Amino acid sequence: MATPLFELAGVSFAYPGFAPALEQVSFQVAAGERVALLGANGSGKSTLLLLLDALVFPTAGTIRMRGEPLTRAAADDTAWGRRFRQEVGLLFQQADAQLFSPSVEEELAFAPLQLGLPAADVARRVDDALAMMDLAPLRRRPPQTLSAGQQKRVALGALLTAAPRVLLLDEPTAGLDPRHQARLLELLAGLSETGMTLITATHDLTLLPHLADRALVLDEEHRLAAVGPVHDILHETELLARVNLIHAHSHRHGEVLHVHPHTHIIAHDHGH
Numbered sequence: 333m334a335t336p337l338f339e340l341a342g343v344s345f346a347y348p349g350f351a352p353a354l355e356q357v358s359f360q361v362a363a364g365e366r367v368a369l370l371g372a373n374g375s376g377k378s379t380l381l382l383l384l385d386a387l388v389f390p391t392a393g394t395i396r397m398r399g400e401p402l403t404r405a406a407a408d409d410t411a412w413g414r415r416f417r418q419e420v421g422l423l424f425q426q427a428d429a430q431l432f433s434p435s436v437e438e439e440l441a442f443a444p445l446q447l448g449l450p451a452a453d454v455a456r457r458v459d460d461a462l463a464m465m466d467l468a469p470l471r472r473r474p475p476q477t478l479s480a481g482q483q484k485r486v487a488l489g490a491l492l493t494a495a496p497r498v499l500l501l502d503e504p505t506a507g508l509d510p511r512h513q514a515r516l517l518e519l520l521a522g523l524s525e526t527g528m529t530l531i532t533a534t535h536d537l538t539l540l541p542h543l544a545d546r547a548l549v550l551d552e553e554h555r556l557a558a559v560g561p562v563h564d565i566l567h568e569t570e571l572l573a574r575v576n577l578i579h580a581h582s583h584r585h586g587e588v589l590h591v592h593p594h595t596h597i598i599a600h601d602h603g604h
Contacts, residue, residue: 335399336360337498337529338384342393345379353379355554356393361531363497366524368543368562369533371550372576377533378425380550381500384531385422386413418447421491425502425533427484431475436467436486439475443494461489464519466512480507488516499523501532505539517542535577537566551575 338361346352354376361367369377382388383395386407395402397416407413424430433439440461444454462468465485470478475486484507491499504520505513520543524530532543540547540562547565551557557575558565565571572578 334362336396337363337365337398338402339396339399340383340393341396343383343390343395344392345376345383345388346391352391352554354383354550357550357554357556358393359548359556359559361529363529364524364527365546366530366544367532368540368547369531369550370535370537370540370547370565370575370577372535372552375550375552375575376554377535377550378502381422381502381531381533385420385500386416387422418494419496420498420500421494421496422500423484423488423491423502423504425506427480427487427507428476430487430490431483434474435472436475436478437462437471439486439490440467440493443490447494457493457495461493464492465489466515481509481512484508485512485516496528498529498531501530503534503536504532504543505534505536513539537572537577540566549575549577 340360341358343354343357344352345354357376357380369380371377379388383390384402386402386404389395389402389404389407400406407416431439433442437458440458441454444457449457462471465488467482467485467489470482470486475483478486484504488504499520501520505516508516517539520530530544534540534543544562547558547560547562548556549558549565549571552575558568558571560568569578
């Protein structure tokens, strides 16, 4: 059996002075998988992505990447940390938090320049990202002057210029208009076909089938409530209601009150 890309065993995490953000979470992710972290706001999805990106570290339990402990000491090791940062990219929910260059073009060039690539290769990666993310008209604009959706496209483009093999995505479609949302879903599908591992945090059940094949469901106690194929999870209405991803809809027939789990899932058929 192949070594998992990520393996979490009994992982808990608490920010200093706060209640636990994650409690006893255990799961594995194989290289090349499309996995969704599903849960209501505050369930721990974003924290879990920070742990997988080695930006914070467990207060209990262990995380391994390809069998090696993902620890603060490993992340601080210059050679290992450099390889890890090149391989794993995290798109924050608030993309402006990761934008700091004077222009879109310079933002996209930052990672390949840090990798020491030749100028011609840097220029090619920047041009590819500008086209891929529909950013060419904005190339000389300061990222701080862009809309939230535009900033998200810049941030994702900047990650892709480093040619990562793993993308961690925190609510990647939030703030995007319908056209760019559709383009992003197509882009992520294409990246998945190249073998890239995609781990996406979302509470949007509508888009879930287009983002992942398997879902990990976190409950409001910050524990892993279920793991399974997306199709199966979407039909577990009692589970989805219990973790506050859908609400119960009630109506009366005479004196009898009927309560049904009520979803807002819309079936999209894009021919694949």
